[in-house]
Amino acid sequence: MDLINKINKISTIWEILPDLTVKQLEAIIKLASDSYYNSHLSLLSDSNYDILVDRLKELKPNAKVLNVGAPIRGKKIKLPYWMGSMDKMKSDNSLIEKWINIYKGPYLISDKLDGISCLLIIKNGQIFLYTRGDGKYGQNISHLLNFCNISINYLINEKINTVIRGELIMTKENFKKYEKIMANARNMVAGIVNSKEKSLNKRHAKDVDFVAYEIIDPILAPFNQMKQLNKWRLNVVQHDLYESIVLEILHSILEKRKKKSIYEIDGIIITDNNRHVRNTTGNPSYSFAFKGMTPTADVKVIEVLWKPQKDGHIIPRIHFEKVHLSQVDLEYTTGFNANFIEKNFIGPGAIITIIRSGDVIPYITRIKKPSKISGFPNVSYIWDKNHVNIILKNVNKNKNVIIIRLVKFMRDIGVENMSEGIITKLVNNGFNTVPKLMKITISDMIKIDGFGLKLAKKLYNNIQKRMSDLNVLVLMVASNCFGRGFAEAKIKKILDTYPNIVNEYKVLDKAKWREKLMSLYGFDKITTDKFLISLPIFIEFYKIVEKITPIKKYIIQISSKKFENQIIVFTGFRNINWKEFIENGGGKVTTNVSKNTTLLIYNDDDESSSKFLMAKKLGIKVIKKSDFAKKFNL
Numbered sequence: 001m002d003l004i005n006k007i008n009k010i011s012t013i014w015e016i017l018p019d020l021t022v023k024q025l026e027a028i029i030k031l032a033s034d035s036y037y038n039s040h041l042s043l044l045s046d047s048n049y050d051i052l053v054d055r056l057k058e059l060k061p062n063a064k065v066l067n068v069g070a071p072i073r074g075k076k077i078k079l080p081y082w083m084g085s086m087d088k089m090k091s092d093n094s095l096i097e098k099w100i101n102i103y104k105g106p107y108l109i110s111d112k113l114d115g116i117s118c119l120l121i122i123k124n125g126q127i128f129l130y131t132r133g134d135g136k137y138g139q140n141i142s143h144l145l146n147f148c149n150i151s152i153n154y155l156i157n158e159k160i161n162t163v164i165r166g167e168l169i170m171t172k173e174n175f176k177k178y179e180k181i182m183a184n185a186r187n188m189v190a191g192i193v194n195s196k197e198k199s200l201n202k203r204h205a206k207d208v209d210f211v212a213y214e215i216i217d218p219i220l221a222p223f224n225q226m227k228q229l230n231k232w233r234l235n236v237v238q239h240d241l242y243e244s245i246v247l248e249i250l251h252s253i254l255e256k257r258k259k260k261s262i263y264e265i266d267g268i269i270i271t272d273n274n275r276h277v278r279n280t281t282g283n284p285s286y287s288f289a290f291k292g293m294t295p296t297a298d299v300k301v302i303e304v305l306w307k308p309q310k311d312g313h314i315i316p317r318i319h320f321e322k323v324h325l326s327q328v329d330l331e332y333t334t335g336f337n338a339n340f341i342e343k344n345f346i347g348p349g350a351i352i353t354i355i356r357s358g359d360v361i362p363y364i365t366r367i368k369k370p371s372k373i374s375g376f377p378n379v380s381y382i383w384d385k386n387h388v389n390i391i392l393k394n395v396n397k398n399k400n401v402i403i404i405r406l407v408k409f410m411r412d413i414g415v416e417n418m419s420e421g422i423i424t425k426l427v428n429n430g431f432n433t434v435p436k437l438m439k440i441t442i443s444d445m446i447k448i449d450g451f452g453l454k455l456a457k458k459l460y461n462n463i464q465k466r467m468s469d470l471n472v473l474v475l476m477v478a479s480n481c482f483g484r485g486f487a488e489a490k491i492k493k494i495l496d497t498y499p500n501i502v503n504e505y506k507v508l509d510k511a512k513w514r515e516k517l518m519s520l521y522g523f524d525k526i527t528t529d530k531f532l533i534s535l536p537i538f539i540e541f542y543k544i545v546e547k548i549t550p551i552k553k554y555i556i557q558i559s560s561k562k563f564e565n566q567i568i569v570f571t572g573f574r575n576i577n578w579k580e581f582i583e584n585g586g587g588k589v590t591t592n593v594s595k596n597t598t599l600l601i602y603n604d605d606d607e608s609s610s611k612f613l614m615a616k617k618l619g620i621k622v623i624k625k626s627d628f629a630k631k632f633n634l
Contacts, residue, residue, distance in 0.1 A: 003028050004043050005594055008614075013048045017055060025056040026065045033065070043595075050088065050291075076137040081163055081216050082280045083119060083132045086112075086269060086289040093247050100245065103272035103286055108222040109250075110239035111257055112267035112289055113211060114186055115169030116193050120210065122155050122162050129210075131193065143197040144168070147205035151233040160232060165214040167237075168193060171262045174207040180607065183616035185264055191619060211263070213237035216278060222271045241273060254292045267291035297323045297330075298368055301350040304335055304375035310404045311484055312395035313384070314377060316341050318352070318364070325356050333362045338376070338383070338390040347375030403427050405480050409434055412478035414466045414576040417459060425450060434479075434541075438467060438548045471552035472502060474576065475545060481538040482531060489588075493520055494531070499554040502542055505535060563587025567596050571611035572603035573625060578634060593620065601628050 003024060007013055020028075029052055032043045044052070056063055089095055117132040118141070129145050130138040145152060148168060168189050175185040182188040192205050212234045215225040229236045238261060242249070254268050271287040278284070299320040306314045316335030323330055333354055335341050346352065350371035354362040380393035395401055403423050410418035429448050431437055440463070445456035473495055477488045494501060497520060505513070510532055517528045545551060563585035570578070570589065578601075579589045593600060593614040600615040600622045615622050628634070 004031060005592070007044065007048060013051055017051065020052075020055070022056065022060050022063070025052055025059070026063055028052055029056060030065045076133065077130065077140055079119060079130060079133070079136060079138050080121065081119065082278075083117065083135045083138070083165065084279060084281070084283045085135070086287060087283045087285075088267075089270075089288040089290050091247065091251070091290075091292060096245070096247050096250070099288065103274075105242070105244060106223075106273045107242045107245050108226070108239055108271045108273045109242055109245075109253055110213060110226075110237045110269045110271070111261055111263070111265045112269050112291075113167040113169050113213070113237060114264040114266040115167040115211070116186070116189050118166060118168055118210070119216075120150070120164040120166060120212070122160050122164075124161065125156050125159070127152060127155065141193060143200065144193070144205060144208070147202060148208050148210035149235060150210050154233055158232075162218070162232075163216040164212050164229070164234070165216055166210050166212040166234075168208055169211055169263050170207055171209065172264065173262065177207070178204070181616065182619075183613050187617055187619065209235050209263075211235045211237055213239075213269075219275055219278065221275050222273050245270065250290050251292060254290065296353055296355045296365065297325050298351055298353050299323050301346060301348055301352060301371065301375070303348055304341060304346060304377075306377040306379075308392055308395075308398055308400045308404065310401065310408055310480055312392040312398070312401060313389045314338070314379075314381060314392060315389070316375070318346065320352065320354070323354075325354070325362070328356070330354070330356070330362050333364060337388050339388045341375050345370030347371030347373045349373060350375075399427065402432055406432075406434065406437065408480060409478045410437070410463075411574065413470060413474055414574065415462050417462055422459070435544055435548060438463065438545070467549040469552070469576075470545075470549060472542070472554045475542065475551060476538060479538055479541055481541055482534045485527065486531065486534075490522070490527075493522065495554045496556055499556055501535075502539055505539060561586045566598045568599045568601065569593050569597050569611060569615075570601050571609050572606040578628075581632070581634065593618070599623065601625055 003020075006016065007028075028044075029049075032049055032052075035043045053066065056066060089099070119130045119132065119138065121128045121130070127142070127145055127150075128140065129142045129148075130140055132138055170185040170189050172185070175182075175188060178188050182191070188204070189208055192201070192208055195201065212229045213236070214222075215228060220228065223239075223241050226236055226239050238257065240253075250268065250270070257265060257268060267289050269287060269289055271284075274286075276284070276286045302319045302321060305317045305319055307317060308314050316338060318333050318335045320331055320333070335346065340346070344350075344367045346367065348371060349369075350367065351369035352364050353366040353368055355365045356362045376390075381390040382393060383390055392398055392401065403420060406423045406427065407418065407420050410423070425448055426432075426437065426440070426445075431440055431444070440460070442453070442456045442460045445451045445459060446453055473488070473492060476482070476491050476495075477486075482491070494517065498504070498516070508516075513532055514525075514528050517523050517531065518525065523531075542551065563582050564587070566582070566585075566587035568582055568587055568589050569591065571593075582589050590597070593611045595618055597615065597618070597620050600611060600620055602609065602612050602622060602624060604624045604626050606612065612622065623631075
């Protein structure tokens with residue numbers, strides 16, 4: 001799950017794809033498939049999942065995990081018919097032509113519905129509905145038959161005997177009722193399908209449609225299947241018959257259907273319109289899925305831009321000649337890290353292929369022509385021990401790093417309105433250290449260009465308010481003295497056991513402290529030594545700050561247990577007091593939404609953030625900031 005979380009956090013999967021081993025690829029695909037087919041939740045985007053599958057096919061074509069579906073959890077039933085998937089055809093003329101030479105047409109083109117695949121069996125006056133599962137085993141969901149807009153009485157009265165494959169799906173219009181509580185229609189339907197019969201929300205279930213797209217028994221030509229399904233008064237997938245197809249036609253049909261379909265679709269299905277003996281394993285050769293073309297462009301690099309981070313690491317960003325792709329003008333992409341720039345010889349004049357998959361930020365897929373000019377920054381730097389990133393020399397004197405660190409400090413102690421722009425102006429006017437910012441006055445600020453009296457008063461009051469409530473934990477986290485790997489949770493673990501370590505550090509020698517700290521969970525020798533090397537630096541910083549403002553001791557709070565086992569995320573705001581309130585109640589506040597998150601607190605007017613959408617996608621409870629405050633009298 002850690003790798004899946006990493007993939008969802010990074011800007012592009014291409015950043016880590018080359019480094020993923022076969023075992024890692026198999027594990028990711030297995031976990032994602034299991035979630036998709038059992039919980040009906042997508043842990044990965046379709047595009048990322050497809051990229052991972054393609055990569056594994058290159059490295060290990062016979063990998064078992066590449067088989068359709070996933071093992072079924074819970075009560076499973078062997079399906080009477082094989083329910084395979086569809087091979088995906090890339091946007092490649094030669095591949096399309098090769099397939100056309102085998103299957104001469106005509107061709108039935110239908111929507112690839114983005115719902116929950118299922119099997120409808122009507123035999124001798126009885127009707128059953130099953131999930132697809134892994135293609136071989138599924139689950140009986142016949143209790144949903146009364147809610148899927150299926151003409152059950154008609155099918156029984158007409159004494160129809162057949163086996164039909166279809167999709168449980170919700171129209172775009174119906175989903176509008178639920179878009180504030182669920183990320184997408186597929187997840188909404190998944191929740192309904194996963195509900196036990198006793199707990200089924202019937203009102204929600206009535207908004208689900210069963211849309212038929214294949215008759216398994218009897219065997220008919222695809223277009224005749226559609227005719228028969230219509231005669232049986234079923235909802236039938238949108239379809240048309242074409243005498244011939246070429247790549248351009250497929251693109252045109254796909255774009256048209258994406259706009260006009262009343263359901264969400266994630267492609268189109270092309271099927272040779274002749275009778276075929278149905279496959280009992282794998283995917284049919286006479287049919288394929290087409291998801292369209294991923295826009296790419298070859299561009300020339302203008303320069304590699306390097307941005308320092310708070311710890312001195314310098315991260316590359318590539319500036320290339322402007323190109324119009326997917327209706328957007330693009331001229332920047334991530335350079336990932338210094339190692340990527342070095343090994344691919346990226347610099348001015350290099351020709352790179354960029355891709356914009358799923359309308360996200362562009363990223364590099366290929367280096368067509370390396371540069372003869374170095375793309376590295378003209379500053380003094382060293383490589384990290386893994387030769388992945390470069391780090392500034394004399395980092396403490398670098399103006400950009402100073403600004404980034406001060407922004408982080410003010411954010412971590414909870415000072416509002418201290419943006420990078422504000423901090424930059426202050427640094428340019430000599431307020432370039434934490435003590436100087438702590439001691440700044442209103443009269444100091446109004447002398448600075450762009451600072452009026454109103455802004456100066458607001459900033460001054462914000463600083464004073466947070467300084468009056470400063471404690472040792474907050475100061476340790478904000479100080480940046482401990483570097484990478486020492487976020488609040490790590491430091492809190494030390495203070496929970498040794499709350500007075502700052503004052504008691506010199507009482508014991510370093511060896512004794514090493515022994516004590518290494519007994520804590522998650523502290524190995526490297527982590528412990530890094531902390532002990534940094535602690536004296538922090539103590540000196542602590543003494544300087546203490547002369548400016550009192551620093552509260554760290555108090556180990558006895559939990560009220562009101563948030564016991566809760567993992568809570570804020571989005572759109574920060575609130576140190578709320579964080580402490582939750583932690584004192586036995587809960588934990590984290591920065592990223594994952595399957596382990598139990599609650600998301602969001603700004604009242606912000607339901608479009610990535611965290612909010614991810615929470616909805618994962619079915620996590622959400623609450624408005626104002627409602628949370630009211631509930632707990634905050």
